[in-house]
Structures are given as structure tokens and as C-alpha cells.
Amino acid sequence: MANQALLKRVYRDSLGLLTDLYELTMAYAYWKNGLADREAVFQLFFRKHPFKGSYAICAGIQTVIEYIENFHFDSEDLTYLEGLKTPKGTPLFERAFLDYLQGLSLNLDIDAMQEGTLVFPYEPLIRVKGPIIEAQIIESALLNIVNFQTLIATKASRVCFAAQGDHIVEFGLRRAQGVDGAIAASRAAYIGGCHSTSHVLAGKLFGIPVMGTHAHSWVMTFEKEKEAFVKFARTFPESSIFLIDTYDTVTGVEQAIAVAKELEKEEIPLIAVRLDSGDLYKLSNIVRDKLDAAGLTDTKIMATNELTEQIIADLKHQGAKITLWGVGTNLVTAKDQPALDGVYKLSAVADEKGAWHYRLKISDQVIKTTNPGISQVRRYFDKGKAVADMLYDVEMGSGTEVIHHVDFASKVQVNEDWDYEDLLVPMLRKGKSVYSHPSIVEMRENTYAELERFDPSIRRFLNPGQFFSGIERKLFDRKLKMIDEIQKR
Amino acid sequence: MANQALLKRVYRDSLGLLTDLYELTMAYAYWKNGLADREAVFQLFFRKHPFKGSYAICAGIQTVIEYIENFHFDSEDLTYLEGLKTPKGTPLFERAFLDYLQGLSLNLDIDAMQEGTLVFPYEPLIRVKGPIIEAQIIESALLNIVNFQTLIATKASRVCFAAQGDHIVEFGLRRAQGVDGAIAASRAAYIGGCHSTSHVLAGKLFGIPVMGTHAHSWVMTFEKEKEAFVKFARTFPESSIFLIDTYDTVTGVEQAIAVAKELEKEEIPLIAVRLDSGDLYKLSNIVRDKLDAAGLTDTKIMATNELTEQIIADLKHQGAKITLWGVGTNLVTAKDQPALDGVYKLSAVADEKGAWHYRLKISDQVIKTTNPGISQVRRYFDKGKAVADMLYDVEMGSGTEVIHHVDFASKVQVNEDWDYEDLLVPMLRKGKSVYSHPSIVEMRENTYAELERFDPSIRRFLNPGQFFSGIERKLFDRKLKMIDEIQKR
Numbered sequence: 001m002a003n004q005a006l007l008k009r010v011y012r013d014s015l016g017l018l019t020d021l022y023e024l025t026m027a028y029a030y031w032k033n034g035l036a037d038r039e040a041v042f043q044l045f046f047r048k049h050p051f052k053g054s055y056a057i058c059a060g061i062q063t064v065i066e067y068i069e070n071f072h073f074d075s076e077d078l079t080y081l082e083g084l085k086t087p088k089g090t091p092l093f094e095r096a097f098l099d100y101l102q103g104l105s106l107n108l109d110i111d112a113m114q115e116g117t118l119v120f121p122y123e124p125l126i127r128v129k130g131p132i133i134e135a136q137i138i139e140s141a142l143l144n145i146v147n148f149q150t151l152i153a154t155k156a157s158r159v160c161f162a163a164q165g166d167h168i169v170e171f172g173l174r175r176a177q178g179v180d181g182a183i184a185a186s187r188a189a190y191i192g193g194c195h196s197t198s199h200v201l202a203g204k205l206f207g208i209p210v211m212g213t214h215a216h217s218w219v220m221t222f223e224k225e226k227e228a229f230v231k232f233a234r235t236f237p238e239s240s241i242f243l244i245d246t247y248d249t250v251t252g253v254e255q256a257i258a259v260a261k262e263l264e265k266e267e268i269p270l271i272a273v274r275l276d277s278g279d280l281y282k283l284s285n286i287v288r289d290k291l292d293a294a295g296l297t298d299t300k301i302m303a304t305n306e307l308t309e310q311i312i313a314d315l316k317h318q319g320a321k322i323t324l325w326g327v328g329t330n331l332v333t334a335k336d337q338p339a340l341d342g343v344y345k346l347s348a349v350a351d352e353k354g355a356w357h358y359r360l361k362i363s364d365q366v367i368k369t370t371n372p373g374i375s376q377v378r379r380y381f382d383k384g385k386a387v388a389d390m391l392y393d394v395e396m397g398s399g400t401e402v403i404h405h406v407d408f409a410s411k412v413q414v415n416e417d418w419d420y421e422d423l424l425v426p427m428l429r430k431g432k433s434v435y436s437h438p439s440i441v442e443m444r445e446n447t448y449a450e451l452e453r454f455d456p457s458i459r460r461f462l463n464p465g466q467f468f469s470g471i472e473r474k475l476f477d478r479k480l481k482m483i484d485e486i487q488k489r
Numbered sequence: 490m491a492n493q494a495l496l497k498r499v500y501r502d503s504l505g506l507l508t509d510l511y512e513l514t515m516a517y518a519y520w521k522n523g524l525a526d527r528e529a530v531f532q533l534f535f536r537k538h539p540f541k542g543s544y545a546i547c548a549g550i551q552t553v554i555e556y557i558e559n560f561h562f563d564s565e566d567l568t569y570l571e572g573l574k575t576p577k578g579t580p581l582f583e584r585a586f587l588d589y590l591q592g593l594s595l596n597l598d599i600d601a602m603q604e605g606t607l608v609f610p611y612e613p614l615i616r617v618k619g620p621i622i623e624a625q626i627i628e629s630a631l632l633n634i635v636n637f638q639t640l641i642a643t644k645a646s647r648v649c650f651a652a653q654g655d656h657i658v659e660f661g662l663r664r665a666q667g668v669d670g671a672i673a674a675s676r677a678a679y680i681g682g683c684h685s686t687s688h689v690l691a692g693k694l695f696g697i698p699v700m701g702t703h704a705h706s707w708v709m710t711f712e713k714e715k716e717a718f719v720k721f722a723r724t725f726p727e728s729s730i731f732l733i734d735t736y737d738t739v740t741g742v743e744q745a746i747a748v749a750k751e752l753e754k755e756e757i758p759l760i761a762v763r764l765d766s767g768d769l770y771k772l773s774n775i776v777r778d779k780l781d782a783a784g785l786t787d788t789k790i791m792a793t794n795e796l797t798e799q800i801i802a803d804l805k806h807q808g809a810k811i812t813l814w815g816v817g818t819n820l821v822t823a824k825d826q827p828a829l830d831g832v833y834k835l836s837a838v839a840d841e842k843g844a845w846h847y848r849l850k851i852s853d854q855v856i857k858t859t860n861p862g863i864s865q866v867r868r869y870f871d872k873g874k875a876v877a878d879m880l881y882d883v884e885m886g887s888g889t890e891v892i893h894h895v896d897f898a899s900k901v902q903v904n905e906d907w908d909y910e911d912l913l914v915p916m917l918r919k920g921k922s923v924y925s926h927p928s929i930v931e932m933r934e935n936t937y938a939e940l941e942r943f944d945p946s947i948r949r950f951l952n953p954g955q956f957f958s959g960i961e962r963k964l965f966d967r968k969l970k971m972i973d974e975i976q977k978r
Contacts, residue, residue, distance in 0.1 A: 009501070010500060010501060011499060011500060011501065011668065012498070012499060012500065012501055015668070015690070017689040017690040017692075017693055018662070018668060018671075018688075018689075018690045019662070019688075019689050019690070020660060020662055020663070020687040020688060020689070020701055021687050021688075021689050021692070021699045021700060021701025022687065022701035022702050022703055022704060023701075023704075024689065024701070025701050025702065025703060025724075025725065026703050026704065026706070026707050028724060028725075029703065029707065029720060029721050029724040029725070030710075032724045033720050033724065035710065038710070040710070042706070076693075077693065080689075080692070080693040081689075084699065086725070086727035086728040087727060087728055087760070088727045088728075090727060092725075092728070132710065136704075136706060139663070139704075140662045140663050140688075143662075143663035143664065144662055144663055144664070144665055144667070144668065144670075144671055145667075145668075147663065147664050148664075148665070148666050148667050148670065171509060173507070173508070173509055173629045173632075173633055174509070174628070174629050174632035174633055174636065174831075174833075175632065175633070175636050175637075175828040175829070175830075175831070176633055176637070176666070176670075177637050177665070177666035177667065177669075177670040177673075177674070177821075177822065177827065177828075178633070178634075178637050178666065178667060178668075178669035178670040178671075178672065178673035178674065179496075179500065179504070179507060179633065179634075179667075179669040179673070180667035180668040180669035180670060181633075181637065181665075181666040181667040181669060181670035181673075182507075182633055182667075183667065184666075184667040184668070185666070185667065198509040198510050198511065199507075199508075199509060199510075199629075200506040200507075200508050200509070200510050200513065200569075200570075201504070201506040201507045201508070203506075203510075203569070204506055204565075204566065204569040210510045210573065211510060212509055212510025212511035212512075212513070212514050213511050213514065214511055214514060214515050214518065215511060215515065215625075215628075216834070216835070216850050217515070217531070217625060217834070217835035218515050218518065220835045220838070220848045220849075220850060221519075221524065221527070221529070221621065221835065221838050221848075223846075231518060231522050232518050235514075235517060235518040235521045235522065236514065236517075236518070236575070236581075238575035238576060238577045238579060239575040239576055239577075239581070246850060247851055247975055247978070251978075271576070277852065329828045332666075333666065333822075333827040333828050334827070335827055335828060338666065338822040338823070338824055338827035339664040339666075339818045339822050339824060340664070341664075342663075342664070344663075345705070345706070346705070346706035346709045346710065349709070349710050357712075359709045359710075360709075361705050361709060361735060362736055363766065486736055489736070489740075
């Protein structure tokens, strides 16, 4: 059951309409002008790392692949589209187009990064190749899925770094952005490095370990806090964690200790106590001292309450006696930057004879200008450590000189001794799977393994180190030439 | 089809596991200790308006009601729960409890605010009354749904205020937080005041008007921008909007005008041009002048590109010639504050004999202490204008003196001439519907009508005016007495 496909298990058929209307109006215009089957290449990438960081963790790919494999419009979808009208009241789409959509399934070639891969700006996470109408129509859904999961996996990785190996429970469901804002976030947070989730549906869907205790309401149900603790501990004799701040944390831990002592003869251990308010540094030290003095040295301290990676890092630095952290809202909404700026851009289109014409979208800033062609990302390693990424064009081939994506004066010469890997992996060919997704546990392991291959400086929160990522020289020259030509038109 | 229930149409059965594990561990503990059917009251409220504003728009209620009506666990859910283990490897829940869950349907009494109602801190948006196990188990889902939709409806209301009646298209799908982060956001944004969405699935599910044009990729498919415009206009002879900044906005509008002139004889009007980059004030004025000079005075100017309510307000203030706004990421993720701090707190619990015992959760700050009892919110009107809200206890009855929720020195005496409305409306009794949800169009109209009843100062972005919202005197006194008692324990 674990790690089965998200979309099919959560959503009803079909998600064909999970799209912006302009994808459908463009699809209609391609179809109407006889261009529907023209081959095209689109690339999905982002321009800036989230959270002022220096890396991102690719996530959401399996969800995307499943979306593409199952893409279709059902008859209810078509009835809806048939009812759409122009401002003048005439049908927006003609019936023959809707018939075409009814028979449409996707025959695309998809190459994508594996989940857990570290990714840098301007590098395609997904490359889509195939009939332009098909490649266009999936834009909105791909961006929705990959932008969000990559954002949250990256955030989770930061939270885990702050906690220095401590156990992180993700518990964002209650303030996540919608139902799937929670489901997809739990998935991505686990891939990014979290240890468990409070979210039971995510646990079931993906096989993520679930964790949970009790709320203030449990304590408040009883006249006495102590009674609440005793009853909870007897219900969960092997896994009870007490929330001790319903009325007062210090009194709360004293009650918890009294209960733990009382239940020792029943061999019911107190696994942990949870703090949900107040100064977590101060309180965790007081609570630790009291627990230790009572001989409860194995009882852990868990903390919750609007935690962020910065707060956790700061508390660790100061010596808070916490080894179990619950992170909710700030993790699943990525509160300090709740969206990744991923885009999906046309980079090549074939003519009637099938010859490729490269495309770019220019901008006032050259760094916002897109990369043309059919890209692949090659990652070079020197003695096992990643040293540079090269974006190259698969038609033009890889070279030996890499120009930095933003700072064109900065270059790297590829050393013959370096190993390399091409990061975009074939996943679909003509819409059929040619890739076997690893389990979610393996994806998470992949994240940790990937991080080991990079200089640790990129994980620093303040002034993180920069990893070199650039464009292969031939592609770079061609790009500049194309910009020139467009500007001269 | 329009405005039918979200959850049933989007998600598969069942959403019983859309919950934090601790709701289930508490449920187990209630059940195990013979307390499952003990009557309790929980109240869902927030403590602070989002976006440094002075009001919020209630949304998500219909979704919540449907969730409760359809609540159940299916056999796959129970199989999953049966497999959960304690750290020692023993089953977390005993089989008899899972059998109990299998038969569980909710028999709760739900009173809630109607969608589109203006709501203020500490006022329950939802009051839940019934067996404590049922009232507890729905906490996470209720918070997930209501926190997010209320947040986005409020944000949309702000964006609409900034645009002074201009048409607002919500187009956040591509960077929304997950699939439902987009679906639920489109719903809430429309209730909050937006005019249309780009999101086709939301259009279909809720009957929201959909709108869309074309992307840069359409233009880039062709060798010449002009060819792209001509082909698009002939495809949509009654509704074409051209995106004019693929290469250069000024050249783009000149191309658009040339095409519009050429197509005049075919009676194909140019509805609007869209700007997606650059200085929108400057460009909109240049574009307006060029359109007007060409006699295209009816052609509108649409703007997109990371818009916020502040940017729109500022551009309107400066005289940008834009009357159609597309707002995406900042609207659907509420980028400046991506979560509402709504909480769900136990406020009363019955004893074995059915007598109510009021409950509150104290905190170092009195304003974070919860309100006890079984609350209702009464809104007073003086000559049609809202003047004060009173939180009162339905058992103790309403009074005439209201103490401000935060500033206890500030009071209001209820005037006998004032009209009033009680805002919490019965929606479910013993789990059965006693309320008929208005259409989403009516909900949106409700939002606009509600705003008319309040002083316009509350909508200001900087230093907004404050609406008086407080606690009825008898309830206030009782609350202080309870705090005293707890502190003396």
C-alpha cells in the first residue's frame, strides 16, 4: 500500500481539467491551425533557490509521471467545456475539438530528475518532448505539483539540518493550504528528510511513519491534570507522551513525574513530555533537570509551537534539552516563502519537416532569458564530491567549458579525471513508463546521500556557499546569437 | 453541477484519515476510558486578523459540513490503523476500537457562520457540540479547511478593494500549494470577491466563471509574433486577448494593433492586450495611447506578473491604465502570510449526569486564554451599520455590557434601539442537515453585502480602523473567576 501513486488513490478520475483555461485555448488554437502534432520541447525550471538558500531538493516527480500516464478527459469534463461561452454567448470550443480531446491520451517523452536530487537554478527538473498540444496542456499541473513538493522537500531538508539529526515530526495538516496542501506536503517533507508525520492519511498513502500524542483538550476533559496523564498512560502503556503545558509547564512536569513514578510498578514508561509554549530553552532545561532528578533520564523532551529551522538551530546552539521536534505550519506552508518560482518554457519547436528550431523568451534581464534547445544536466564529481553542473544541449553535445548561469565571467573547465552523471533520466517514452520509481524511503535516503556529495557550506542558513552551475559554451554562444537576432528584428 | 460539494466530487471516499494521529490516540483514550459519549463543546476561532488587516471573510463552511456528513472510515482505513505499532511492536489500537470506528458516523450539532460573513478574532466560526470523541476527531480537518479558505477569501477581498471594482482573475494554480491548494483557493477567492478564475477544474466544480488567453509559448511557436496573433484571433474571433511582451512590449502592441486593424474587416475585435513584465504604470500608459490613437478605445489592458493588493492599489493610485488584473501566487498562497492561526478549543464538557462544566486553557498572556462555555456571537447594528459584536454564552444568556476581547478597559453598552443578528447558524443537528447552503454566487454577494454594513475604515491597508468585538459581561466575569481558580490549584 505504501508509496502507491498519490493522485489515483486520493482523487477521483479525472484531473484533465486541473489546468488553466489558457492551456485549453492554446490547445484549441494549435488544433485549429493544424499544429497540434508539431513536435516541441518544454523545460520546467526555477530561477532562484527558495529561502535564500543555495540548493533545492527535487520532489513531486512520481506524482507528475502518474498524472501524465493517467491524463484524460471524461465525458463530464467535456460537457463542461462544451458549455463554456465567449462574451457574445457563442460556444468557446467547437464540438470537433472536444471530440479530439475525448480521444486524447499523452504520448510524451519525459526526462526528469529523480526525487531527492539536489537541483540548482536554470536546470530543468523535467524536460517534456512531444506533440506541442500535449506538452502545452500539462503545464499548469506540472508546475503545481513540482513547485510545491520541491519547495517543501527543500524546507524539510533545512529543518533537519537545523536539528542536527534529532527526530522531526511534520504536523502541518491543520494549517496547510487545503487537503492536498497537507497530503503533498507530508510526502515532500518526508522525502526532504523528516522522520515522521502526524498526518494519518499521508501515513497510509505513502507509508510514512506516523506519530501523535494528545492535545490540551484531553487534559481539560478531566478535573485534574494528573488524572488525564494516568488515563492516557494506561491507554498507551508503551508509547505515551504527555503534553505538560495546559495550565503551567513546571507544575505539569511535576504531575507527569508523579504519574510516571506511580506507573513504574506497572512497567509503563514515560516516553517523552511535550512543551508547546513558553521559552523552550529555559523550560527544557528545567524539565530536564526535574526528569533527571527523578531518575527519568530516558524520558525525552519534545517541543512544538511555531518552530522554524532558525528557531531550532538557535535553540540547539543555546543548549536546549530537546531531541524531538514537531514542525507544522512553517514547514508545510514554507511560511517565509510559500511558493517556488518554477516556470515551464518552450525551448524548441519542429517545423513541418521535423527540423528543430530553438526558441527562447527574452527579457530586459539576460538572466531571465530562457535557455533554448533540448537540455540535459551533467553533474561532475571530483573524488566523489560534486564540483560543477553543466547544462548542455543533447543535439549539440557536451563540451569542456561551462559558463556560469548568472555571472558570465565565471567559468569552469571540465577536468578529464572527473566522473559525471546526467541528471535527467528517461521516465516516459511515448507516454509509456521506462522508469521504476524507488520507494519513498529510498527517495529520502537519496536526499541524504545526495547531500553528502556536496560541500556542506551550501546548507548554511546565512551566506551559504555557492555551487557552480552553468551552461556549456556552445549552447551559451548560440543563446547569445539568438538574443541578438531577436533584438535586431 | 455548479457549487456542488467539493470533497465528494474531487476526492475518493473516505477522508476519515485526514486527521492528525493524536486525534485518533485521544479518541482511543476516550473510548477506552468510557468517555466516548461524554458531551463536549469545541469552538474554532482565530486570534489575529491576517495581513495586518481588521477583518476576515469566513469561508470553507460548506466544505466542512460536507466533510462531517460524509465522515466515515472504510475497511482499507481500518486495515491501515490495525497495522500501526507502538515502539515495542505491539498494536497501537485494539481491534474492538477499530470495530467501533468502523461503525462510527457523526451525530454532532454544528453551528457556524455563513460563508461571506465578516468575522473578528476570538469569535467562533464553528461551534461543535456532541460526543467528545466525535467532536475531537474532526479537529484537524476542520482547521485545515476553514483556516485556508478563510485566509484566501480575506486576501481576495483585499485584492478586490485595491482594484476598485476592476475585474480580478485568479490564476494561482501553477504555484498553489498542491492540487487542493489550488481548488480550494479558487473557491475561496471567488467567495471573497474575485470575478473569475483561470482554473478550469474549479470552474467546473463550483461554477466559477473561467477566463484565459495564451502564453508566451504560443507566440514563440511561430517565427513572427504577428502570425501568432492573427492565428489566435481567428481561432477566437470573439474573445481574443494578446499577450504582447514575449519579445518587447512596445513592438508587441504595435503588432497587435496592426493585426486588429487587419481583422477589422472580418469583424474580429481585439478584446484586450496583456502585459506580463516591466513597469506596468509606464507600459500601460504607452499601450493605452497607442491603442487609442489607432481607434481601439474599447480594447482593454490586462496586467499580470506577481501582483499583490499593494501593487495594484499603488498602480491605480498612480494612474495605470489597467482595468483587468490577473492575480496568482500572491493571492492563492497568501504569500505575505500563508497561514491563518485558527485553533479549535474545548470550551465545555458534561459530567456523567449531563451537567456542563466549562473549560478554558490558560496561558501566560490572558488574551491567549480561551473562552469557556457554549458561545454565540451577536452582531449589533445601528441604522443598518454594524457597531459591535458580543460573544455571549447561550446558557447564561446575552447581557447589555460588552468588554473588549483584548483591551479590557474598553466597553460598549448595548443600546435598546440596535438591531442584532446571531451569527452562528444551526447547520447540523445530530449530524443531519438543517441548513441549505446558498450558491457560490450568493456567497460572493453575501461578502459584498456584508462589507457594506461595516465602516469602510476597516478595509484600509495601513492602520485600518478597528471594529469593536468583545465578551458579554457575565461570561467575562466567569472567565476571570475560572482563571483565578486554575492559578490557585
